[in-house]
Amino acid sequence: MSTSNIYQKHLNLSKRFQIEQYLNEGKTISEISELINKSRNTVYYEIKKHRQLIKCNRYNVSPKYDMNCLKTTKTPFVCNACPSRNGCRKNRFMYYAEDANRNYKHLPSTSRQDINMNPDEFNKLNKIVKDGIDKGLSFSMIVNMNKDINVCKRTLYRYQEMEYLDTMNIDLPRKVRYKKRNKRQDVVPRNTKHRIGRTYQDFLKFKQDFFIQNGYGVEVVEMDTVEEIKGEDESVLLTILFTSPNFLMAFKMEHKTMECISKVFDYLKNSLGYDMFYDLFKCILTDNSSEFFNPEYIEDNGSEILKTHVFYCDPKRSQQKGKIEVCHEFIRRYIPKGNSFNPYSQEQITEMINHINSVPRDLFKGQCSFSLQYLFTYEEFFEALGYKQIRYEDLTLNDSLFKQKDNTNK
Numbered sequence: 552m553s554t555s556n557i558y559q560k561h562l563n564l565s566k567r568f569q570i571e572q573y574l575n576e577g578k579t580i581s582e583i584s585e586l587i588n589k590s591r592n593t594v595y596y597e598i599k600k601h602r603q604l605i606k607c608n609r610y611n612v613s614p615k616y617d618m619n620c621l622k623t624t625k626t627p628f629v630c631n632a633c634p635s636r637n638g639c640r641k642n643r644f645m646y647y648a649e650d651a652n653r654n655y656k657h658l659p660s661t662s663r664q665d666i667n668m669n670p671d672e673f674n675k676l677n678k679i680v681k682d683g684i685d686k687g688l689s690f691s692m693i694v695n696m697n698k699d700i701n702v703c704k705r706t707l708y709r710y711q712e713m714e715y716l717d718t719m720n721i722d723l724p725r726k727v728r729y730k731k732r733n734k735r736q737d738v739v740p741r742n743t744k745h746r747i748g749r750t751y752q753d754f755l756k757f758k759q760d761f762f763i764q765n766g767y768g769v770e771v772v773e774m775d776t777v778e779e780i781k782g783e784d785e786s787v788l789l790t791i792l793f794t795s796p797n798f799l800m801a802f803k804m805e806h807k808t809m810e811c812i813s814k815v816f817d818y819l820k821n822s823l824g825y826d827m828f829y830d831l832f833k834c835i836l837t838d839n840s841s842e843f844f845n846p847e848y849i850e851d852n853g854s855e856i857l858k859t860h861v862f863y864c865d866p867k868r869s870q871q872k873g874k875i876e877v878c879h880e881f882i883r884r885y886i887p888k889g890n891s892f893n894p895y896s897q898e899q900i901t902e903m904i905n906h907i908n909s910v911p912r913d914l915f916k917g918q919c920s921f922s923l924q925y926l927f928t929y930e931e932f933f934e935a936l937g938y939k940q941i942r943y944e945d946l947t948l949n950d951s952l953f954k955q956k957d958n959t960n961k
Contacts, residue, residue, distance in 0.1 A: 601650070624702045773788050797920045812842050823935055
């Protein structure tokens with residue numbers, strides 16, 4: 552007997568038809584296992600599990616008559632090949648391949664429908680989930696931050712869909728339908744001066760050359776702006792992301808201009824020093840917005856420090872810096888799209904960033920961006936910019952964070 556698939560326990564419809572045929576021919580379980588190249592236990596449990604009870608006709612049968620046949624208690628446990636089956640008045644068991652295959656496919660879905668815990672355990676789970684959702688956390692974050700939860704995030708989504716939990720779809724941050732995206736059209740890059748030597752192809756070549764020269768990859772910093780309401784008097788956010796730990800930074804700017812971008816980088820270089828700034832910002836990748844059209848100012852680290860390298864994505868290709876685009880979703884939880892940044896101070900923006908960077912991520916197996924950023928930079932970095940890790944008990948991922956601060960100040 553070939554051993555190529557003997558240890559594969561699952562049977563398909565073709566194998567089940569063979570089992571039915573050989574049972575009708577009167578073959579033993581051992582013989583069937585040899586013929587279909589499956590283990591004897593697989594065939595044994597298949598027949599015992601999927602055989603069907605067919606009750607006999609009790610007309611004119613004495614109440615004292617034993618309806619059970621002793622033959623069905625022994626192998627092969629079915630009456631498919633029994634010679635006296637037609638005239639037998641006892642209960643019989645039959646194996647039918649199609650019915651067995653139908654029951655096999657139905658079992659996995661039905662076995663997962665109920666809740667596998669007692670009422671006290673489920674009430675405790677429900678309370679933990681409800682408290683986390685009220686803070687703006689997702690199911691993934693709740694599972695990562697609570698060691699008492701012994702279910703996965705997919706199970707929580709299933710419980711919520713079946714209305715077991717005290718949450719609704721509208722309470723979940725990401726359970727929404729995204730609008731259909733327009734088909735991307737190829738765009739010819741403009742031959743502007745600031746892009747010369749800084750295209751996305753130049754960026755890929757720089758990464759490759761850096762690895763060859765140093766033996767390790769360069770830390771890429773993605774940069775973008777978030778504009779909620781268009782207008783001359785509307786503030787915007789400059790966002791900066793360290794892509795390895797997904798550590799996000801955000802700075803409020805009065806306007807979406809090159810001058811405001813320059814002021815932010817003046818602040819960073821003065822706060823961190825040119826040496827630390829260069830260690831952290833060797834390579835910056837951004838888009839083709841007009842506020843980034845002065846790369847020389849960002850790259851200049853003085854005459855004694857190597858310059859930073861700024862590169863641009865291809866036009867209409869925001870997915871080339873996709874990590875920072877995804878991180879913007881966290882900002883929308885605090886300040887929904889369409890609301891102005893004007894009412895918020897830089898201190899409030901920094902507090903929001905502290906909460907975002909303290910969220911455990913599936914990508915990092917439950918670790919947060921703060922704990923990983925500690926491995927990439929200096930402790931002075933956090934002190935200079937006011938970044939502090941938030942405990943899970945104090946973590947909030949919605950606009951109630953600003954309300955809490957307002958009440959505290961009062």
